[in-house]
Amino acid sequence: DIVMTQSPDSLAVSLGERATINCKSSQSVLYSSNNKNYLAWYQQKLGQPPKLLIYWASTRQPGVPDRFSGSGSGTDFTLTISSLQAEDVAVYYCQQYYGSVPYSFGQGTKLEIK
Amino acid sequence: EVQLVESGGGLVQPGGSLRLSCAASGFSLSTYYMSWVRQAPGKGLEWVANIKQDGSEESYVDSVKGRFTISRDNAKNSLFLQMNSLRAEDTAVYYCARGLWTFDQWGQGTLVTVSS
Numbered sequence: 180d181i182v183m184t185q186s187p188d189s190l191a192v193s194l195g196e197r198a199t200i201n202c203k204s205s206q207s208v209l210y211s212s213n214n215k216n217y218l219a220w221y222q223q224k225l226g227q228p229p230k231l232l233i234y235w236a237s238t239r240q241p242g243v244p245d246r247f248s249g250s251g252s253g254t255d256f257t258l259t260i261s262s263l264q265a266e267d268v269a270v271y272y273c274q275q276y277y278g279s280v281p282y283s284f285g286q287g288t289k290l291e292i293k
Numbered sequence: 294e295v296q297l298v299e300s301g302g303g304l305v306q307p308g309g310s311l312r313l314s315c316a317a318s319g320f321s322l323s324t325y326y327m328s329w330v331r332q333a334p335g336k337g338l339e340w341v342a343n344i345k346q347d348g349s350e351e352s353y354v355d356s357v358k359g360r361f362t363i364s365r366d367n368a369k370n371s372l373f374l375q376m377n378s379l380r381a382e383d384t385a386v387y388y389c390a391r392g393l394w395t396f397d398q399w400g401q402g403t404l405v406t407v408s409s
Binding site: 219231274276279280285287 | 338
């Protein structure tokens, strides 16, 4: 099974500043035949279900603000929030969907306002 | 508006059973793979099971194989999770989610507590 590891576990960033969350997979999630990374990012606010932000490592879900961006390939990925807003306080999860089940999630990164 | 509403959670003793339901509205369940994802209290997300559009294929995480069964009734736009031989470690909020690989719609979840 593929293990997803996020860093840091928690992060405090000032409003308007950049927030960066990292995600590392135990094996590559890049499928060579289509050059796609099978990696998604979710946002979970307190008391709410997760919300899909990004899939294919860098494609934003419709309606997601463009301050959210995803990058990386192979085993190393990053979620960047370019200018942190108060409503971005949440726990963020990466998830791989490469190959067969189980489609595993990272342990989560808690993002707070400094 | 797309909506997923779970029900059926509650307190159950170890070894007991529960059946979770997920009512879908605003879209046709029959056109989507559907999944269950759980979240233990204060913990992260764990994919549990999925089922193909016509119900012909199912997959499970190893920890629930042989104990949980996912099913669907497309005519009633409903998804189910039959949970048998429940253990304390199954305690979690169970989410119904739309999709096979990524999950673009989620319900609010239903809490399952396994305790004596």
